[in-house]
Amino acid sequence: MKISRFIYIIDNNNVWDAVSRRKIALSEEEINYIRKNKNKDVIECSLQKLIDLNILTTKEWEEQYIKKMIDETTDKQFQSLYLITTTNCNLDCDYCFYRSNNSKSLQNHQNMTFDVAKKSLDIFFDIVKDNVKNDDYWQQITFYGGEPLLNKELLKYAIPYAFNKFKDSDTNIVINTNLTLLDNEIINLFKTYNVEVQVSLDGKKDVHNMHRKDINGFGSFDIVMNNIKKLLENNIKVLPMITANNDNVNNFSETLNYIINELNLYEYAVNILITDSYGVNQKYSETLAYEMLKSYICYNNKAVDYVFEDLYNKIISKDARLAKSSCGVTRKITVFPDKKVYACQALEKYGSNYMGTIDSDFANNKNWEIWRKRNRFNNDECLDCEALTLCGGGCATGSLNGTGSIYGIDRNQCEYTRALVKKILK
Ligand code: SF4
Ligand code: SF4
Known part of the structure; x- marks a missing residue:
């Protein structure tokens, strides 16, 4: 023994x-x-x-x-589709992962066509229709970029198509956007088709504007805040995506409290910077952990980042389930405008990340096995x-x-x- x-x-x-x-x-x-x-x-x-x-x-x-x-803990089925609607962006955020050596998206300025989106949605529908659906099963279609609102023509057709195709399957439709290009037509589209809007927002004006600037160097905070409020007035679900960085981490609980109070929103998602994608100080992760805990307790566990809450409940033994893999690479299919399929949008240059095109049998590419071994x-x-x-x-x-x-x-x-x-x- x-x-x-x-x-x-x-x-x-x-x-x-x-x-x-x-x-x-x-x-x-x-x-x-x-x-x-x-x-x-x-x-x-x-x-x-x-x-x-x-x-x-x-x-x-x-x-x-x-x-x-x-x-x-090895994923056995796909549950998520990422459509890279465009590789163009109107902002120039300094910690965008598309700037990394493993990505080449910023070099290709391409918009996805409706034909590519439709075919991807049809294939995804066929792939997931026989999935095993446990109690905690979820399914999601994410309109991603670049900045998806730069390809409004695609969204006008692809969002209704996705909604109608998946409406009986509890599929969440999400857009991940910097929200600087909102207009009434887009508001109506989100409202009609029940789109959840995930918006990058890094806290108070000074910190947000330090990192999230347009190509002329102007911060995007005022316009983003204003547009979030418009969405909320229209009862559209908004999830602020808050990136913790060196400039906000030391008082991150205050950042969270500011966003919660200012927008009266009790759900948010915190992005931990991808390791070595952008400089962080030595105490970054530890400080962030304590600050997250502080805010969670301050709001009596009512204002939540669900990933944090899940981990917290597991640590205090309130949730006995085994943690699933936090990396989506073996659950999601990522399609780029040129029809190429990857496991993850952040690693286009990494050979085994490429699975073929939507015209091929990409779901059975042997490269998926390389990722499934990451456990x-x-x-x-x-x-x-x-x-x-x-x-x-x-x-x-x-x-x-x-x-x-x-x-x-x-x-x-x-x-x-x-x-x-x-x-x-x-
Ligand atoms: S899918 Fe995995 S590898 Fe890709 S960004 Fe998300 S967590 Fe990282
Ligand atoms: S399980 Fe692995 S990745 Fe997670 S905290 Fe422990 S060493 Fe780190």
Whole structure:
């Protein structure tokens, strides 16, 4: 037998079991026994409680558990379609991931045609129609860019087409936009077809305008705020997408509180900068974790980033489910205007990210297997981490940027998760 590799000593009276996600109180004698024998392979033990609690286990049990978890956390079906409606953008945000070496989108100025969007939607419909739909199943079509509102002609036809095609399937239709180009026709389109509008908004005017500028260097804050309010007046669902950066992270809870109060919106999504896509200070992830917690508690858990809330509930054992992979690469199909299909929009230059064109059998391309192997239960550093079953494993682009491999650790996400776990457990 051996001490389970998933057991961590918290202090002289408690251990953390990363498998069952329980903080277990033990006697000093038991803790000392664990401390002394933690890395030994075969040990005799008379402390029955450690056996009963699965703190003492076997190598075989650990291997079987890992195998089972790899199977449970490997995506087996597509659920999401990203349509890159255009590779043009009217802003020039400094931390856009399309600026990275792994992307080439900013070099191609292309708009998607309705024919390409229609064919992609038809294929996606056929792919997902027989999906297994558990209680927490979701399905989503995202109109993405560049800036999608630059290709309004496409949206006018593709959004109604998607709505009518998928209306019986609980599919969420989303647009991801900088919202600087709104007009009444677009407002009506969003309203009629129940489109959720995800808008980049980085907090107060000074911080937002520092990063989200047009090509002449003018900040977009006033126009974006004004347009969000117009959407809200029309009862259109808006989700602010707030990027945490060096300039807002130290008082990020204030940033969140400002957005919540100013817009009277209690749902938002926080973007953690992709590792090495843009400079962050050494304490970035840890500071962000504490600030998120501060705001969540301040609003009595009523103002939420759902990804944060999901992690929080898992840490406090309110949610016993195993965390799914946080990277969408094996759940989503991303189609560019030139008909090319990728796993992720951020990595066009990364060879195995390319799956063929919509005219080919892209869903069965063998490259998907390369991405399906990216799993925290396949990574030794994750297997020795107290957050193993509650962490989604981060972003593959962040892993690639930081370690040169999609199988490596995504540092920004990883440090954020570990800081939060440590803080809450203590
Ligand atoms: S690699 Fe994964 S998490 Fe990162 S941007 Fe792509 S889909 Fe999203
Ligand atoms: S990515 Fe980091 S926090 Fe998540 S399981 Fe791996 S080592 Fe732990």
